[in-house]
Amino acid sequence: MNLIEVENVSKAFTGHVALDDVSISVPEGSVYGLLGPNGAGKTTLIRIINHITAPDSGRVMFNGHQLSQDDVANMGYLPEERGLYKKMKVGEQAIFFARLKGLSKAEATRRLKEWFDRFEISGWWNKKIEELSKGMAQKVQFIVTVLHQPKLLIFDEPFSGFDPINANLLRDEILRLKEQGTTILFSTHNMASVEEICDYITLINDSHNILSGNVNDIRRKYCEGRYSLTFTGDERKLMESLLPLASQFTTADADNGRRQLNMLLSPDATLRDVISIANDTVQLASVNESLASMNDIFIKTVENYNKQH
Amino acid sequence: MASKIALIIRREFLERVNKKSFIITTLLMPLFMLALMAAPALIIAYSGSEEKSIIVVDESGMIGSNLQSDEETSFHVTDQPLDSALADTESNGVLYIPAGAVDGTQAVRLYSNGASSMSLESNITRQINSIIETERLKDYNIENLDQILDAVHSNVQIQTLRNDSDEDEEERQSSTGLSYALGFGLTFLLYMFLLIYGQMVMTSIIEEKTNRVLELVVSSVKPTQIMLGKICGIGLVAVTQIIIWGILIAGMAAFIMPAILPADISAEVTAMNAGQLDLAQSTTDTDILQAISLMGNVGYILQLFGWLILFLIGGFMLYAAIYAAIGSAVDNIQDAGQLQSVVVFPIIFGMIFGMTAAADPTSTLSF
Structure with a gap:
């Protein structure tokens, strides 16, 4: 069942079209990535789903009914440009926002204490936001977003501004929330995080939805003759012998002291040829079709689209 | 909500x-x-400037001697002609009262050394006006004129009381x-x-x-x-x-x-x-x-x-x-x-x- 159905939504601002007939379906309990170049219309789409702005045409269904103001209580929103009251103390502020979402003061305080302990920031309770660094404030903002345990979490660029350790912390929290059944929709430029945590993606470019679907399906579809071999033996010799059949070699360490060779098969070569040559040169352990990286898919799709239009 | x-x-x-x-x-x-x-009270209290001395050249012969000096201004009547009085720039100014000032045919002139002030000018005009008024009244030869004038001068104070306020309230001063x-x-x-x-x-x-x-x-x-x-x-x-x-x-x-x-x-x-x-x-x-x-x-x-x-x-x-x-x-x-x-x-x-x-x-x- 889909928690969010965006149906043929268009939105224009003075001078430019932000979204043109965009449709997406976000399955309940999934992590859904919204990708696209800067200015493609991601944030506008997020704001429409969030009921901050209304679409010019089309509609948004939430949990089976048309999206209304009451549904925002079931959403948590982490805006791209983080905003908290600078002069307010961290704890006070978090309670304020939790109560705006309908939590009681006691319940909000209890949950906040839990989160602050988990993020190891209990000492910040009485600090003002302006005393915190940007990354620290983002942690607080994240807690404020998820505190009321909404059905749907919307993160706009959640990883920007976090150091690798905190980005990992954030990623783990997102996965933990997913396990609890929360649906998570987020926009990002961080393709590695998409491969790691997204179940579905939509690629928006120039206000259009140009690619939508399950991440693994998409990556498989775009692999286009990419294979990886694991083997023991002389990798230099292997590469030399495979050279006419394949190109773009890269190597890496694999399990059990083996090596891995990634390559792109030439259009006129077959996998059978590659295997027979490799068998003669090294001791082959496995042959796999490698999934395309989201990074390549992103660049290729956007460039193709821009060429056609 | x-x-x-x-x-x-x-x-x-x-x-x-x-x-x-x-x-x-x-x-x-x-x-x-x-x-x-x-x-406002403080400004009035501290704004008094130093005394100004004005030399009076009086050709009418009756105004100059009646000018009253006060804290701000002192009038000194002189017999010198206007030209020699003007040569003295030590004073704050020279007030020239021509003979025709009494019947209004000639204007009174104030030659001021340095900027003159509004209050000085209004003081002089007020005094000269009242002197001329008194002189003209004297021309009518009324008996006991001084007593009559004293009796006529008044300084009325008005205290307004609200008549329409509530009955149980005291009449309010307003x-x-x-x-x-x-x-x-x-x-x-x-x-x-x-x-x-x-x-x-x-x-x-x-x-x-x-x-x-x-x-x-x-x-x-x-x-x-x-x-x-x-x-x-x-x-x-x-x-x-x-x-x-x-x-x-x-x-x-x-x-x-x-x-x-x-x-x-x-x-x-x-x-x-x-x-x-x-x-x-x-x-x-x-x-x-x-x-x-x-x-x-x-x-x-x-x-x-x-x-x-x-x-x-x-x-x-x-x-x-x-x-x-x-x-x-x-x-x-x-x-x-x-x-x-x-x-x-x-x-x-x-x-x-x-x-x-x-x-x-x-x-x-x-x-």
């Missing part, structure tokens, strides 16, 4: 009331206001000058409050738009609720400030004023409040007495501030909403400036009307 507005009101209110700047202005403003009231000053002062206070707090609503919206807090709040509550919460919250701050001022001023009136007033003035005030004071005998100016009497009337001050709050709430709701609209329409303070001037005009109109109404509370304009 209502509780969310209450939450926003609470936040807006506490954020501002807890600020040091709020506490400081709230405590200091009444002092400044008192200083402002005392300022001085026109005082009520004008009060009306003017309160109009100005109202104007200041509308501008300052109206702008506070606007800047707070612009600020939250800039740092994106608004996005977060809008994702939780309806925009109208935020606006209502903001306007009410900031309005409450204004009301709190007025209440504190009212209490402070009433407190000063009740406890500090009696302590610092000289005994004879406070005795006269008590007498006037009791309705027993004979103004003709009083040593102090009536307006000042009435002002002091009013300042000492705690109930009246509280009532005054009560009305002020009522008007403040009404005016604030209107202007804050307009300011909020401006705040939502622009992205930064600079852009707001132009739109703001459009709003300031009606407030200034209101203030001009307010002043006219203060000058004549029963005029048709007041309604």
Whole structure:
């Protein structure tokens, strides 16, 4: 069942079209990535789903009914440009926002204490936001977003501004929330995080939805003759012998002291040829079709689209 | 839903009331206001310049000797002709009275060394006029003229009493000058409050738009609720400030004023409040007495501030909403400036009307 159905939504601002007939379906309990170049219309789409702005045409269904103001209580929103009251103390502020979402003061305080302990920031309770660094404030903002345990979490660029350790912390929290059944929709430029945590993606470019679907399906579809071999033996010799059949070699360490060779098969070569040559040169352990990286898919799709239009 | 507005009101209110700047202005403003009231008296007390000496060349032969010297000006009649008197630049000026000045055919001339002052000129004109008047009256050869003139001169003091006040209330003293000053002062206070707090609503919206807090709040509550919460919250701050001022001023009136007033003035005030004071005998100016009497009337001050709050709430709701609209329409303070001037005009109109109404509370304009 889909928690969010965006149906043929268009939105224009003075001078430019932000979204043109965009449709997406976000399955309940999934992590859904919204990708696209800067200015493609991601944030506008997020704001429409969030009921901050209304679409010019089309509609948004939430949990089976048309999206209304009451549904925002079931959403948590982490805006791209983080905003908290600078002069307010961290704890006070978090309670304020939790109560705006309908939590009681006691319940909000209890949950906040839990989160602050988990993020190891209990000492910040009485600090003002302006005393915190940007990354620290983002942690607080994240807690404020998820505190009321909404059905749907919307993160706009959640990883920007976090150091690798905190980005990992954030990623783990997102996965933990997913396990609890929360649906998570987020926009990002961080393709590695998409491969790691997204179940579905939509690629928006120039206000259009140009690619939508399950991440693994998409990556498989775009692999286009990419294979990886694991083997023991002389990798230099292997590469030399495979050279006419394949190109773009890269190597890496694999399990059990083996090596891995990634390559792109030439259009006129077959996998059978590659295997027979490799068998003669090294001791082959496995042959796999490698999934395309989201990074390549992103660049290729956007460039193709821009060429056609 | 209502509780969310209450939450926003609470936040807006506490954020501002807890600020040091709020506490400081709230405590200091009444002092400044008192200083402002005392300022005219102080200015008069200290503005007296040094004595000016004026040489008088009198060709009429009767005006010069009758000119009265006072603290500011001393007149020295001289027999020198005008030219030699003018050669002496030590004095502050030379007053030349030609023979034809009495019958009005020739103008009196003041040759001034350095800038002359308004008060000097009006002093000279007043004196010469009155001397000529007296001289002309003498020409009619009326018997006992001096006694008659003395009897004619008067210095009337008027004490206005409200006839239409409630029966159980004492007849209230009401001085026109005082009520004008009060009306003017309160109009100005109202104007200041509308501008300052109206702008506070606007800047707070612009600020939250800039740092994106608004996005977060809008994702939780309806925009109208935020606006209502903001306007009410900031309005409450204004009301709190007025209440504190009212209490402070009433407190000063009740406890500090009696302590610092000289005994004879406070005795006269008590007498006037009791309705027993004979103004003709009083040593102090009536307006000042009435002002002091009013300042000492705690109930009246509280009532005054009560009305002020009522008007403040009404005016604030209107202007804050307009300011909020401006705040939502622009992205930064600079852009707001132009739109703001459009709003300031009606407030200034209101203030001009307010002043006219203060000058004549029963005029048709007041309604």
